[in-house]
Amino acid sequence: MSIVIHGSTLSPFTRKVTLVALEKNIPFQSQDLNPYSPPSNFETMSPLRQIPVLQDGDYTLNDSSAISAYLDAAYSGVHKALLPEAPKARGYVLWIEEYADTALFQCISEGVFRPIFITQFFGKPIDMATVQDTIANRLPVPLGYLETQIIGKNFFAEERLTLADIAVYAQLANLEHAQHLPETSVYPNLMAHFGRMKSRGPIAKLFTLEAQYLNGMLTQLKKSV
Numbered sequence: 076m077s078i079v080i081h082g083s084t085l086s087p088f089t090r091k092v093t094l095v096a097l098e099k100n101i102p103f104q105s106q107d108l109n110p111y112s113p114p115s116n117f118e119t120m121s122p123l124r125q126i127p128v129l130q131d132g133d134y135t136l137n138d139s140s141a142i143s144a145y146l147d148a149a150y151s152g153v154h155k156a157l158l159p160e161a162p163k164a165r166g167y168v169l170w171i172e173e174y175a176d177t178a179l180f181q182c183i184s185e186g187v188f189r190p191i192f193i194t195q196f197f198g199k200p201i202d203m204a205t206v207q208d209t210i211a212n213r214l215p216v217p218l219g220y221l222e223t224q225i226i227g228k229n230f231f232a233e234e235r236l237t238l239a240d241i242a243v244y245a246q247l248a249n250l251e252h253a254q255h256l257p258e259t260s261v262y263p264n265l266m267a268h269f270g271r272m273k274s275r276g277p278i279a280k281l282f283t284l285e286a287q288y289l290n291g292m293l294t295q296l297k298k299s300v
């Protein structure tokens with residue numbers, strides 16, 4: 076198997092490229108790479124010192140958006156396309172991907188996931204004040220925008236799965252791991268989309284593995300306290 080995805084189980088960007096490979100049915104291996112305790116050659120592999128990193132034979136690529144676009148183009152034919160051909164739909168899918176990668180990531184990673192989990196992994200107390208502030212004041216903006224974009228649709232574009240659906244799910248999944256999924260009554264269409272995404276075979280399997288990994292980390296933490 077020549078494709079290796081270097082990343083971390085709970086990283087939303089690693090999740091995005093992993094789901095691209097799974098949904099396209101591309102064989103690959105996952106290799107654990109923690110950007111906070113990286114190997115000595117990390118900067119050569121990843122000039123921005125970020126994950127994920129893709130290796131396809133002797134070809135190395137950084138950034139989840141570049142990797143997703145590469146995999147989509149390199150594995151076409153029998154593999155379904157996740158980026159539309161039609162210019163307007165393609166542009167829109169890339170915009171929703173960028174919005175999720177930026178607006179959702181900033182709120183969820185810095186405002187919820189990090190204050191709950193990363194703090195604990197570094198021996199610090201959970202920062203519930205930041206979590207509550209994010210949920211009350213910051214998250215409603217990106218959630219509200221995405222709700223307007225998915226009203227009356229099963230998917231963001233072309234009435235089929237595209238990279239936009241995967242990118243939004245990849246960020247929201249960390250809210251579910253943190254048990255802070257948004258209210259269905261406030262964001263009915265976005266949460267229905269999340270539920271449909273989570274019930275897809277490859278996504279459901281990956282979510283179970285992630286939850287097991289997180290539980291393992293939390294159990295280890297309790298033992299060491």
Ligand SMILES: N[C@@H](CCC(=O)N[C@@H](CS)C(=O)NCC(=O)O)C(=O)O
Binds near residue numbers: 127139140
């Ligand atoms: N634009 C990048 C963002 C990747 C990113 O922020 N990865 C995080 C982990 S989720 C990381 O490596 N953080 C370490 C750091 O920025 O120092 C992508 O889409 O791949």
